[in-house]
Amino acid sequence: MSIFYNEKERAFKLRAKDTDYMLKVINGEYLGHVYYGRKVPDEDLSYLLRFDESPFTPEQNDRDRAVYLDTTPFEYPCFGIGDYREPAMMIMDSDGMSTCDLRYVSHKIYDGKPALDGMPATFATENSPAQTLEITMKDSHAEIEAVLVYSVFENLDVIARSVRFTNVGSKPVKLTRALSACVEFDTDKMDMITLNGSWARERWVERAPLHHGKQSVDSCKGESSHQSNPFVALCAHNADEDMGEVFGFNFVYSGNFFAQAEVTQHKKTRFVMGINPLDFEWLLDAGETFTAPEVVMVHSDEGIGKMSRTFHDLYRENLIRGEYKDKRRPILINNWEATYFNFNTEKLIDIAKEASKLGIEMLVMDDGWFGHRDSDNSSLGDWFVYEKKINGGLKHLVEEVNKLGMKFGIWFEPEMISPDSELYKAHPDWAIQIKGRPLTLCREQYVLDYSQKEVRDYVYSMMRDILDNANIEYIKWDMNRQLTEVGSNFLPKERQRELWHRYVLGVYDLMNRLTTDYPHILLENCSGGGARFDPAMLYYSPQIWCSDDTDAIERLKIQHGTSMCYPCSAMGAHVSDCPNHTVGRNTPFKTRGHVAMVGTFGYELDVTRIPQQDRDMIPAQIEEFKKYNPLVRTGDHYRIGNMFEDNTWDAWMFVAKDKSEALFEFVQVMGRPNMRSRRIMLKGLDPDAYYYEESEPDKLLSGAALMNAGINVAKIWGVDGISGDFSSKILHFVRR
Structure with missing residues (x-):
């Protein structure tokens, strides 16, 4: 067993391999956080709550209830009852009141790990089993119930957390904050590690000591974003790659997120993570339930490196699914940096002919094959073949590539719509928008309202027509802009602020349909490069395009940061042309290969035009990748150098x-x-x-x-x- 309950002390102990997590029912009603760290033999460490010190518990001295509530380490804190630290949950009840007071009701322990309704989440396997604790909490006044869900992985130092909220009353209530996890640390002597950046320099490592007050990272862009990743690690000041205690948190979600460490007046630290409460609401009518996404918590007592390797093992075994879960990915060549929009059937076949001679296994046709798209100002939403460019049709092109012994892949951007498209002319109301406000263009495109099944069904029908027409074995799913003017023509006004989350659920729905209907297809996610490199996407796609910056030297930092919590087998990485199209740098072809070999490996160049000496290196480069990929894909990853500390x-x-x-x-x-x-x-x-x-x-x-x-x-x-x-x-x- 991994979860133990002490009936006498009303205390819970969760054991994840070498990690213990303890909580306790306090004063017969509240749920308090007791301990999180290295495993200990004791079943109950309630003395850590300091009930013998002032302020005393309310049952002993009710006059100090507010002071007590502002100092107690709550497992899932609410707003409005005297705890003035960052809450995990807030509501707006039918009387317009925001106070919430969750009290313990019951609990249950069972083997296995539940799925989350409509959302990706980690799962138990025979090789990596789990046990789950569900604790039911209730606010009797607002008549709302919260079920705190903890799943403990027996062979890994991992605990996954989520929350279910149900309106058990007769009147509607709104959730205005529904975070997935809160952890109380009895110290402020920690550093905070985050992964930040921008387009073409995603997931750079930043580390700083905690200070009094609040320090946070978040996204309000409708995706996890280039700028901040939904990952945070809190660690001892002396922790490095190989030693020291580290607590890692990763949010299994692809939309707006919020993660914050708050150092309080008593030099304690409260950490919270979940859906960004900015502009978030969710209406719960009587009997309705809302499920918050999952937070994965990893504890390491052997430094940052062990934390990373634990995340890698978990995601490779308990998150990534499908045919390519444990399989080498095809070595592909993508035509984007080779041709951009300037290609046709003959050009693609020429690239494929040369690539096939060198041992490359797949040709991927990127942006520009559909509608009447010759630049980025048209045709998104018109997912039918541009016959003028793909002369002879898609089926003919794919068959010619297959004759060369190569697989064929294709690019889609299914969430977007161009103003210059047949779809927009027919359904302008399908774009996310606020009536009366002008729509903001970004990359000459708008965003489709994926909260609506009709919209998703229509887009998917076009995708299916393409996929059923030819032998397509790979899809690159792209998303090249963020959300603005977030409103829906289909949701009632009382549910408009749900659109942020409903949009993400719609994306998950379509990806789930795609991977279910076409299980043989290798799906690679992309969002302007690495703007949606999050664990939720790994549930649908075993690899994600790491960054649009393919320069081998820039990639050292990007891939270092990405490996903090994501396995290298998931990093989309290619050998590209020089001078590099992003930074203009020239690097040796050999180095480009070695750096790309850390990830999925492929080529992003015109193989018919590169220098002969580079072309001659490709067969040996491919054989080297094939030889070492089993190690890269399944082995333990150790970071030795650190470009953030020594860039030589x-x-x-x-x-x-x-x-x-x-x-x-x-x-x-x-x-x-x-x-x-x-x-x-x-x-x-x-x-x-x-x-x-x-x-x-x-x-x-x-x-x-x-x-x-x-x-x-x-x-x-x-x-x-x-x-x-x-x-x-x-x-x-x-x-x-």
Whole structure:
């Protein structure tokens, strides 16, 4: 068992591998947070609540109830009863009052893990089982019930949390805040790690010590966003990759989110995470239920690296689904940076012919194949073939590519609509809008109202016509703008603020239909690059386009940050042309391959026009990727270098679960004068085993020596007149 209940003390203990999480019914009614951290043998640590200190519990001294409520570590805090810290829940009842007071009613414990209604969530498997605790809380005055759901993974240091709200009364009530998790920490001595950035530089790592007051990250763009990722880690000041206590939080949601750490007057920290309460409301009529998305909590007592590897294991086993869950992805070539909108059937076949000779396995036709689209100012929503460009039709093109032994993939942007489209002319009311206000254009497009099943059904019918017409085996699903003027022509006024969430549920519905009806298709998500790289998307697509910035050196930071909680097997990464189309930098073709090999691997260039010496490297590059991809896809990932601290080099490792082999990758970003070789300590090996590097099979070193003494990585010098800057090398270690 993973969940224990002490009837006498009315205390709960959740054991997730080496982690314990404790809570307790206080004073017969409130639910208090007791402990979260390394496992302990004790069943009850209620003394940590300090009930013998002032302010005393209300049953002993009711005059201090408000003071007590503002200091108690509540498991799921409400607003309006004397707790002035950040609440997890707020309501507006039928009398216009916002106070809520949840009290413990009952609980149940059962094996397994429930699905969430209409939303992605982690799941239990035979190899990674779970047990679940549901605690029912109720506000008798407002007649609203909240069920706190905790699922504990037995073999991982993971607890997943969500909440269900039900109106158990006869009058309507509105949720105005419905966060998914709150955790109370009895200290302020922690750092906060977040993943922030912008388009083409997503998920850069930022770390800062907590200070008095509130520090938060959020998105109000209708998606998880380029600017902030729904991930936060709170860690000890001395925590690094390999040591120290770390608490990681990741929100399994693709819309507006909110995560905040609040250091209170008593030097304690309250952390909350969930749907962004900004502009959020949800009307609950009598008997109706609202389910909040899931927060995944990971605890590590061995630094940031162990936290990351726990997230990776969880998502690979308990979130990603489908045919490609445990399978190498096809090596593809995408025509976007090769041609942009300037292509036709002949050009695509030319690329495919050359690519097939080199060992590339799939051609992906990107934006521009539909409607009358020759630039980004038309045709979104018109998902029928642009016959003038795809001369001979889609089926003919796909068959010609298949004859070359290659698979075929296609790009869609199903959530969007162009003003210059047949769909918009027929249904202008299908765009998200506020009557009487002008619509804001972004990338010459509007957003479809996915809260409406009729809209989703129509778009999906067009997609099905395309998919049923030809042998399509991959879809790149894109979303290139955020939401503005968020209003619906179909929702009543009392439900208009539900549109933010209903939109996301609509996206999930369509993705679920797609992956159910076409289980063989590999779905890759994209949102202007990495604006929707979140765990919810991994539930539908085993890979996500990491960033529109494909420059190998820029990708070092982007992929480092992404790996904080997302597995490398999910990172869409390609070898692109030089000078790079985003930053104009030239990097060696070899380095571009090594950096892309961290992720799904593919090509984003015109293979018919690149230099011959680059073209000649592709077959060996592909064979190298195939050889090492099982390690990348299933092994433990260790970050060794850190471009955020030293931008002259980077390094990382993938180690087999049984420690039998390891792949070490190194990038020399900038050479420095008067420096000898660099001493680098490896990680994750068996200290008692002996290893040889593949190029030197007769030279054995112990795992202990490789990790504690390290290896010497010599300065890389350029060849053929090319600078040694931006050069790379890989080493493959095998256990004897």
